[in-house]
Amino acid sequence: MDNNTWFEVEDPEEYDEEPWDFDEVELTFLATLRTRAASWRVPWASSGVSRPEDDSSLLVWVSLLDEERSLTLGEWAVHFHGGHFHGGHVRAGKVSDQLFNLHESPERGYFEASGTAVELAVRCADWFERLLSRPVVRAEWPTAAGASATRWEFADTGEALVISRGVPADGTPPAHRFPVRP
Numbered sequence: 097m098d099n100n101t102w103f104e105v106e107d108p109e110e111y112d113e114e115p116w117d118f119d120e121v122e123l124t125f126l127a128t129l130r131t132r133a134a135s136w137r138v139p140w141a142s143s144g145v146s147r148p149e150d151d152s153s154l155l156v157w158v159s160l161l162d163e164e165r166s167l168t169l170g171e172w173a174v175h176f177h178g179g180h181f182h183g184g185h186v187r188a189g190k191v192s193d194q195l196f197n198l199h200e201s202p203e204r205g206y207f208e209a210s211g212t213a214v215e216l217a218v219r220c221a222d223w224f225e226r227l228l229s230r231p232v233v234r235a236e237w238p239t240a241a242g243a244s245a246t247r248w249e250f251a252d253t254g255e256a257l258v259i260s261r262g263v264p265a266d267g268t269p270p271a272h273r274f275p276v277r278p
Contacts, residue, residue, distance in 0.1 A: 102133035103156050106146040116147055121178035122154040125213040129156060132221030138228040139278045148196050153177050153187075155196055158224055160232060160257070162248060162276045169248050169257040169276075172205065172227055173198065174220045178213060185210040186220060232277040235270035237263060248276065 103126065109115055118126070126145060133143075142159040157173035171191040175198070178184045189198040189206030200206050205227065209219055231251040236244040245261040247270075 101130075102136075102140075103130055103143050103145050106144050118154060119178060121184060121213045122176065125154060125176050125178065125184075125217045126156070128214050128217035129221050132218060133224070136225050136228065138225060141228055141277075148175065156220070157191065157196065158228065160228075160277065162232075162234060164276075165234075167248075167258065169232065171196075172224070174223075176213075176216065176220075183210065184213055184216060186216050188220060188223060228277075230277075231275065232257065234274045234276050235263075236272045236274070237268065237270050251275075 105116070105118075107115075142161060143157060145154070145156050147153065148155050153175035154177075155173060155175055157171050159171045160169040161167065162169055172189065173191050173196050174186050174188040175196075176184065176186050185208060187198060187206075187208050189200065190204040191197070192199045198204075198206060205223070207223070209216060211219070233249060233251045235247045235249060237246075238244055239261065243261060245263045247259045247263045248257045249255055250257065
């Protein structure tokens with residue numbers, strides 16, 4: 097849908113770190129994921145490839161943004177643990193911190209799977225595509241001070257992504273709802 101590239105590899109040398117050495121299985125996973133992503137019919141989102149701080153996995157992620165407000169609404173990641181072509185596993189879900197640890201609850205999209213690099217990449221690509229297809233809205237409630245209480249949420253479920261200021265807890269509907277994605 098866009099000319100942006102999905103899942104570009106970060107350059108650790110920018111941070112005075114050693115370059116990553118991805119093995120053949122990791123490169124197969126990444127190539128399959130990118131091939132699937134190239135056919136997605138979703139709005140582009142920031143994405144990347146690196147390793148977590150402990151170098152335990154190949155890490156791929158997407159970030160949902162409200163570009164109008166320059167605000168990150170959430171990040172979702174996959175930790176691919178390769179090994180060999182006949183078996184590996186992934187852990188995937190919503191990111192819980194800056195180290196790309198995951199919220200390990202199904203309510204946050206968490207899942208684990210085992211299989212070949214290609215099978216896992218296809219499953220993860222489908223998972224990312226479903227996530228990126230979900231509509232996001234910004235709900236606003238005016239306040240007496242003239243500012244707005246704001247909640248960004250998935251429009252299909254109402255799941256809050258980010259809350260700013262004092263959103264009414266009494267169920268008062270927002271005065272405005274603005275589409276953020278797509």
